[in-house]
Amino acid sequence: MSDGMSYTIFGDKGSGAFSAEAVLAEAGAPYSFHLVSLERNEQRKPEFLAINPSGKMPALRLPEGEIITESAGILLTIADHFPNARLLPPQASPDRGKAYRWLAFMASELYPMVEIADYPERFAPEGEPAEALRARARVRLRERLQIVERFTHGPWFLPSGFSILDIYAAMFSRWRGSLGRDWDISVHVPKLHALGKSVAERPAIAPVWDRHFNGR
Numbered sequence: 001m002s003d004g005m006s007y008t009i010f011g012d013k014g015s016g017a018f019s020a021e022a023v024l025a026e027a028g029a030p031y032s033f034h035l036v037s038l039e040r041n042e043q044r045k046p047e048f049l050a051i052n053p054s055g056k057m058p059a060l061r062l063p064e065g066e067i068i069t070e071s072a073g074i075l076l077t078i079a080d081h082f083p084n085a086r087l088l089p090p091q092a093s094p095d096r097g098k099a100y101r102w103l104a105f106m107a108s109e110l111y112p113m114v115e116i117a118d119y120p121e122r123f124a125p126e127g128e129p130a131e132a133l134r135a136r137a138r139v140r141l142r143e144r145l146q147i148v149e150r151f152t153h154g155p156w157f158l159p160s161g162f163s164i165l166d167i168y169a170a171m172f173s174r175w176r177g178s179l180g181r182d183w184d185i186s187v188h189v190p191k192l193h194a195l196g197k198s199v200a201e202r203p204a205i206a207p208v209w210d211r212h213f214n215g216r
């Protein structure tokens, strides 16, 4: 149960839970991390399905007890709760619209490719068909990440400066298991490679990054 004071993140290391944790850390929010192991398929267990019926992480429990799922919804909620942390550009500014656009793009165009690349046998018969599907999903994921790259202003994604977009984009760029290890991000998405390094170096995020990505 919620202790009424702090946020609880449900998820695994190196998963989408990174983005939730990094944003909470950047906001200076009190939180705890409840490990749900992907390796042990704990996201499919009844305890977790009671939190998120779709069996997906991250999930966030607010101090008030409400459960928020969907990574983009989680990041926006945290940004709302901590306005002084300036995790989004000012309301109604052009960059605010840009932030919504690209957050939605990553959540709806990139993230679904990750499921297909990671679990192709959910969508095609096991063996060759599933492997062929995985390969195609990887190509789509790479292409779409390169679109994000093209719209990265530098050094941060938005011209107005650091935001939740940087945390989200950095995360997708480091998912080498989904992107394929034969793809070199420093070559194919150099701006996102640099952006990820800058995210990793932010004092509040550095320990979170190390725990999730082990120096990647």
Ligand SMILES: N[C@@H](CCC(=O)N[C@@H](CS)C(=O)NCC(=O)O)C(=O)O
Binding pocket: 014, 015, 016, 017, 038, 043, 055, 056, 057, 058, 069, 070, 071, 072, 107, 111, 114, 115, 119
């Ligand atoms: N639409 C969800 C997608 C979340 C998602 O796919 N998370 C992955 C981990 S990064 C997951 O839970 N995978 C486990 C599974 O699909 O069984 C979101 O944006 O939060």
